[in-house]
Amino acid sequence: MVDLPPIRDVIQRHGLSASKALGQNFLLDEQLLARIAALPGDLAGEKVLEVGPGPGGLTRALLRAGAKVTAIEMDRRCLPALAELGEAFPGQLTVIEGDALRLDHGALMEGEPFHVLSNLPYNVGTALFVKWLGGEAWPPQWRSLTLMFQREVADRIVASAGADAYGRLAVLGQWRSEARLAMKVHRSAFTPPPKVMSAIVHVTPAAMPEGVSARMLERLTEAAFGQRRKMLRQSLKSVPGALEALAALGIDETRRAETVSVAEFVSVARALGPV
Template sequence: MAMIDNLPALRDVIATHDLSAKKSLGQNFLLDLNLTAKIARQAGTLDECDVLEIGPGPGGLTRGLLAEGARRVLAIEKDARCLPALAEIKELYGDRFDVINADALELNPLEHLTPPIRVVANLPYNVGTELLVRWLSPDTWPPYWQSLTLMFQKEVAERIVAQPGSKKYGRLAILAQWRTQAQIVMALPPEAFTPPPKIHSAVVHLQRRETPLFPANPKILNRIVAAGFNQRRKMLRASLKGTAPDIEDRLVEAGLKPTDRAEQVSIEGFCKLAQVLEKK
C-alpha cells in the first residue's frame, strides 16, 4: 500500500493509541489509505473548499482529503480516544486541519467553516441516516453545503437512490432525489474495514440542486410522503385519508390513482399532490 503522507500506517496508529473500534459508537475503521484517497476524490475538486468530516476515527479519510488537496478539513469526533491520533495529523498539516471533540448531532458546524463547503464522511452507522435527513431538510434551500459524499451501509445507500416501483423506494429516496442528484460511486466489502462489519458498504455522492426537482411546500410534501410510506401496503386513498377529508378527489386532481400505493408514485406525483393540497 503506497503511503499518501509521511505519517505512520493506520494499523500502527491504531496500535500506538489503542484505538479498538467501539460498536456503541458505530465505528468501523477503514485502514487502506489508497481507498480513503479514492473516496476523497469522489467528492470532486477540494482545493477551493472547506470540508466537513464526521467521525474521522484514527484519521484515514482525513489524511485522504488533505492529501487530495482540501483547502481545509474540519473533523467532528465524539470519541476523545481518537484525539491524540488526530493531533498528529494537525501537526503535519497545520491550519489546513482542525478537529472538534463533540457530538455531530449537537454542533452547528457552519460557525467553524468558510464556504464553499463539501461534506465527506465515513459516517458512524448509528447516526448516518439521521445526519443525512438533517442535511437534506434545512429551513432554507439551497443549504450551506455544495455536496455530500458519504459512506453508508449498502442497504441504506440503495434506499437513497431507489426508483419508484422498488421495495427500497421510500421517504429517503424522495427526500434525497428531490433536492439532490444522488448516485452510488463506490462499493466496499466488509474486509476493507477493521473490524469487518457484517454488511457491505457503499459511498453515495449527493450534489445539491439549486432548486428542488419539482416545486412543492416541503412541510406538506414531507407529511404526505410520511403518511404514504408509513402504511406502504395500503392504497393511497387509505394511507392518506388523514391528510384531507376529500383525499380521493385531490389524488385525482393531481393525476394520481387513488388505488395506487406509495411506492408506485414518482417524486413528481407526490409534488403535484402537495401543490393541490396547498391550494385547498
C-alpha cells in the same frame, strides 16, 4: 507529500478499537481512502466537513488533497491521533468534540460553502442524511455529500419508484438533488469487518421545484411510507387535503406509496401548499 505512519500503526499506538456502540468501523486502505476523497473533484483549498473521523484515515486523505477539514468526533479516545494529524498539516484541520446531530454545521463552517465527506457511523447515518437534505432554504450551504452507508441504505437513497428499496429516503434524496451510487465497498475493507456490505452515495444539489414546501413533502412521505403496504387512501388520510389533491392530479388513491414517483409526490406537495 507529508510522510505519515500507516493507519494501523496509529490505531495500535493509541490503543484504539472500533466501538460498536458508536457504530464505528475503521477503513485502513489508503488507496481506497484516496479514491473516496477524489469523488467530489478537486478539493484543494475547499472546506470539508467530516463526521466521525475516528483515527483519521479519511481525514488524512482529505488533508493530502489540500482540503481544509472540520472534523466532528464524539469519541475522545480518537482526539490525540487527530491532533497529530493537525500538527502534520498546519492550519488545515479543526477538530470539534461533540455530537454531529446536535451541532449547527453551517455555523461551524462559518457560513461558507463546504463539501461533506464521511464514513458515517452506522447508528446516525440516516438521521444526518435527512438533516442535510431537509429545511426550506435551498440551495444548501453544502456543495456535495459523499457518504458511506450500509449498502441497503445506499440503495434506498438512489432507488426508483417500483423498486423494493424505494421509499422516503429516495424521495428526500432526489426531489431537489441528484443522488448516485458512486462506489461499492466490500466489508473486508473495514476493521473490524461489519456484517453487511457498504456503498458510497454522492449527492449534489439540483434546482428546487417551485411552489413546494420541504416540510409538506417530508410530512407527506412520512405518512405515505409509514404505512407503505396500505393504499394511499388509507395512508394519506391523516394529511388534510391529500386525498382531494390525489383526485385533482389524477393519481389513483388505490395505489401504494412505493409506486408513486418522486415527481408525483412533488406535485401532491405543491397542491397542498406549506404546512
